[in-house]
Amino acid sequence: MSQTIATPPSIHLDTDYIGKPTSRVDGPAKVAGTAKYAAEFNVPNLLYGYVVSSPIAKGKITRIDAAPVLALPGVRQVFSHENVPHLAFLDRSYKDDVAPGGSPFRPLHDAEIKFSQQPVALVVADTFELARYAASILHIEYEEAAHETELARHIDDAYEPGRGKTGYKPPKSRGNFGRGWEQGVAHMEARYSHHAQHHNPMENFATTVEWLGDKKLKIYDKTQGAFNSQQYLTKIFGLSKDQARVISKYTGGGFGSGLRPQYQLFLAVMAALELERSVRVSLTRQQMFSFGHRPETLQHVAMATNPDGSLAGINHFAVAETSQFEDFTENVVGWSGMLYDCKNVKLGYRLAKLDVFTPLDMRAPGAASGSIALEIAMDEMAYAAGLDPLEFRLRNYSDFDQAEKLPYSSKNLRACYHEGAAKFGWERRSPEPGSMRDDNLLVGWGMGGGIWDASKQPAQVLASLDADGHLTVSSGTNEIGTGTYTIMTQIAAESMGLPLEAVTFILGDTTLPESPLQGGSWTAASVGTAVQEACTALGEELLKQAKKMDHPAFKDAKIDDVQFANGQLRLRSDATQAVVLRDLVQASGEPKIEAKNSKLPGLIGMVKPPKYSMHAHNAVFVEVKVDPDLMTVHVTRVVNAVAAGRIINPKTARSQVLGSVVWGISSALMEESVMDHRFGRFMNHSLAEYHVPVNADIHDIDVIFVHEEDAAVNPLGIKGLGEVGLLGVAAAVANAIYHATGKRVRDLPITIDKLL
Amino acid sequence: MSPVTQVPAERPPVALAPTQPITLHINGQDHFLTIAPWTTLLDALREYLALTGTKQGCDHGQCGACTVLVDGKRINSCLSLAVMQEGADIQTIEGLGTEENLHPLQQAFIDHDAFQCGYCTPGQICSAQGLINEGKAKTEDEVRELMSGNICRCGAYSNILTAIMEVLGNKEDGAEVSNAPMPKQEWSAGAARAEMGPVEPAK
Ligand code: FES
Ligand code: FES
Numbered sequence: 035m036s037q038t039i040a041t042p043p044s045i046h047l048d049t050d051y052i053g054k055p056t057s058r059v060d061g062p063a064k065v066a067g068t069a070k071y072a073a074e075f076n077v078p079n080l081l082y083g084y085v086v087s088s089p090i091a092k093g094k095i096t097r098i099d100a101a102p103v104l105a106l107p108g109v110r111q112v113f114s115h116e117n118v119p120h121l122a123f124l125d126r127s128y129k130d131d132v133a134p135g136g137s138p139f140r141p142l143h144d145a146e147i148k149f150s151q152q153p154v155a156l157v158v159a160d161t162f163e164l165a166r167y168a169a170s171i172l173h174i175e176y177e178e179a180a181h182e183t184e185l186a187r188h189i190d191d192a193y194e195p196g197r198g199k200t201g202y203k204p205p206k207s208r209g210n211f212g213r214g215w216e217q218g219v220a221h222m223e224a225r226y227s228h229h230a231q232h233h234n235p236m237e238n239f240a241t242t243v244e245w246l247g248d249k250k251l252k253i254y255d256k257t258q259g260a261f262n263s264q265q266y267l268t269k270i271f272g273l274s275k276d277q278a279r280v281i282s283k284y285t286g287g288g289f290g291s292g293l294r295p296q297y298q299l300f301l302a303v304m305a306a307l308e309l310e311r312s313v314r315v316s317l318t319r320q321q322m323f324s325f326g327h328r329p330e331t332l333q334h335v336a337m338a339t340n341p342d343g344s345l346a347g348i349n350h351f352a353v354a355e356t357s358q359f360e361d362f363t364e365n366v367v368g369w370s371g372m373l374y375d376c377k378n379v380k381l382g383y384r385l386a387k388l389d390v391f392t393p394l395d396m397r398a399p400g401a402a403s404g405s406i407a408l409e410i411a412m413d414e415m416a417y418a419a420g421l422d423p424l425e426f427r428l429r430n431y432s433d434f435d436q437a438e439k440l441p442y443s444s445k446n447l448r449a450c451y452h453e454g455a456a457k458f459g460w461e462r463r464s465p466e467p468g469s470m471r472d473d474n475l476l477v478g479w480g481m482g483g484g485i486w487d488a489s490k491q492p493a494q495v496l497a498s499l500d501a502d503g504h505l506t507v508s509s510g511t512n513e514i515g516t517g518t519y520t521i522m523t524q525i526a527a528e529s530m531g532l533p534l535e536a537v538t539f540i541l542g543d544t545t546l547p548e549s550p551l552q553g554g555s556w557t558a559a560s561v562g563t564a565v566q567e568a569c570t571a572l573g574e575e576l577l578k579q580a581k582k583m584d585h586p587a588f589k590d591a592k593i594d595d596v597q598f599a600n601g602q603l604r605l606r607s608d609a610t611q612a613v614v615l616r617d618l619v620q621a622s623g624e625p626k627i628e629a630k631n632s633k634l635p636g637l638i639g640m641v642k643p644p645k646y647s648m649h650a651h652n653a654v655f656v657e658v659k660v661d662p663d664l665m666t667v668h669v670t671r672v673v674n675a676v677a678a679g680r681i682i683n684p685k686t687a688r689s690q691v692l693g694s695v696v697w698g699i700s701s702a703l704m705e706e707s708v709m710d711h712r713f714g715r716f717m718n719h720s721l722a723e724y725h726v727p728v729n730a731d732i733h734d735i736d737v738i739f740v741h742e743e744d745a746a747v748n749p750l751g752i753k754g755l756g757e758v759g760l761l762g763v764a765a766a767v768a769n770a771i772y773h774a775t776g777k778r779v780r781d782l783p784i785t786i787d788k789l790l
Numbered sequence: 791m792s793p794v795t796q797v798p799a800e801r802p803p804v805a806l807a808p809t810q811p812i813t814l815h816i817n818g819q820d821h822f823l824t825i826a827p828w829t830t831l832l833d834a835l836r837e838y839l840a841l842t843g844t845k846q847g848c849d850h851g852q853c854g855a856c857t858v859l860v861d862g863k864r865i866n867s868c869l870s871l872a873v874m875q876e877g878a879d880i881q882t883i884e885g886l887g888t889e890e891n892l893h894p895l896q897q898a899f900i901d902h903d904a905f906q907c908g909y910c911t912p913g914q915i916c917s918a919q920g921l922i923n924e925g926k927a928k929t930e931d932e933v934r935e936l937m938s939g940n941i942c943r944c945g946a947y948s949n950i951l952t953a954i955m956e957v958l959g960n961k962e963d964g965a966e967v968s969n970a971p972m973p974k975q976e977w978s979a980g981a982a983r984a985e986m987g988p989v990e991p992a993k
Contacts, residue, residue, distance in 0.1 A: 238846070
């Protein structure tokens, strides 16, 4: 008899997918055009709704003449505040999961106009073209009232928000900034600003509602949270969960815009219920500028340093816009009390109410804005103190979260600085502005960085193994391009020792186990951990089945004694003692064996007082080349070094950071929603005039993931990547431009006119 | 308070467009449909023919999501009326390759992770095929420039560039491309007509 060789538990398996650069499992569907987005479900007997938007920013509708439109053959209905059905009465029925404090906007609720481009009517017709035409001839009269849209004129009436988004904490000051300022030997003080920005995912918002009879609806919605859309609908329309099934398998970009249900969802569902027909409502690109956006923010930063280059004090104050009806809050200044070591920190944050739609989380909400001011200010301070910007940051490195008074669960920002700088060649930088050239072009090198929360939400996952040995794992989370399908498949496959082909991850449906909104960079950590837990639970079920089958080897085996590998359940101590997973299911007599993760660990974890501060960090290095005559700026090189715990998939993770860099360049040089205050209206509401980078604008980008192990954040050690890569990029571009030209521009985007 | 009027009050003309039968030749197949002249090629594909692989991002020729190939040239299908394309050879993403039989550009996009949300992707791939057909772009800078009509809000540009350069390189090297979805012709011709050579970019 040949000797059996035991497989040591640490042996490397082919199915160890975590950490491997795996191609997207949804890749073939996306490149072949078969991945279906919300407006692409061509259900039978579909009607089309087209939204009419208000031309004024404030006032009221005095007359709607729908008769000529209704006379057009094929037009089914014109919905407006005059004939909107009676719906839920209380504000709280209109609150979605992430609604900030205040009174949510109710589409077509009354004659009042609260913001420009407010939806005022929905024209429903047999074809899209007819609905669009009919909407274009709908006669509406308004009484216009004076509006206020200029943030700079309302700094004095700005107030400290007491309420805001769930989880919003007012920033905490510490020490005595005044004293720090006085004791300091070098100082800087400046104001920074950026304008409103709109998410503009490539897919416009759309909802297709399939009417199944008896108020039963199948709702294909563009959203970052199918459950959020569902609960919004059930409360407003009095539908059961079964009647309001929301499906969102693919989302053509979110960046935060899909965190709250958009008004096309309300309108499409209302029309479907009223007309008892299937209805689709898609917004136009122009209408994508009619709802939430990154708020215009004005910031003021003052800093002082001690003789040794350490920070003596930081003062960071921000005023941001919100709507008249909700208090949209975000953490703009709080990061300035965390990122660097400093005893004396004074922070302030206020809101000013304007006649605009409520702002909305947009990629790295708050932090993206705050890091523009903080990281340009750090550059200014470094120059004032006569220090290299990198050296200055290293001298003020913080190993302890002074704001929360907690140690970091892990923080390898130092490696980001060192590895990023080495890759970039930072030591060859000559500090004088305008001192580096490439032929006649001015060369500038700048840096920045940031910090973002590593958070986790409760999520539920079902893992199910069928009689063919195929594993299906499901959870109602979303795929907005972040790689959710892929990394969940990797985690499940590795957990159960199966090849990727034997695993399917299903998401985006309210009939699946409930998952949190896709946002806040928490999906990988939250759903990923839950996938692992569900697979462990499934493993236990499978072991139970093995015991039932009288397999002697497994009689006394505990879950830790076994291993899942090569489609088998086997003993860790003796790999030849194995049973094929498929056989376990077949022997059970059931079509499948399944298990859910328990919800409990997440909840317990949330009420325990935290022992650590958990955050991801990055450091980014940027090279610009500026034409000295035309002042055109090209970002020629970027190195972004990220410390975000364990990287499940370096391939999709790299893409997340590449995308963040593109966003940072965009916000530094191009992106702004230009408000014409005479009309209270964003004037550049199209992709021709709202500038975002195209391929020719993007050059070399290097992404580094520094090694960071963290057992405290979650069992997988994931910190999340959706936001952190964006931080400091815009500031680094601005700093590089200063280094190239000697011009310090503090109002973003830095367009040519500001440099000439 | 001052009055503002949206659309004049006098009864607007009833301008319903009569429909007419047309034949569109798409991905090697004839499609018969009865359609109004005001329907764009994009809407005809998406709403009337269930060819939803072609995407709509702006409807104004500003984003490139709706790019398809017409007689081998890339066009923004939102800027063309369906009735104008009778007799033309239209190729959409569905005609380039399928999930089971991917076109080399589609494979390269997957290999290099040249997308995230995937919404701009069919347009990027059709545009890349159009760029290859034009035969002009050789260098990275040229490809970047001539791919700049396609916005990717996810910011996958560097990977899109790598993917296209790889396919361009293979083509230059004369490498065998085995998984041609349209067996009768060289995949890189991209056009539905085999005899068609490289074309100039549409002005
Ligand atoms: S949809 Fe045609 S260019 Fe944007
Ligand atoms: S992949 Fe999302 S827009 Fe390009």
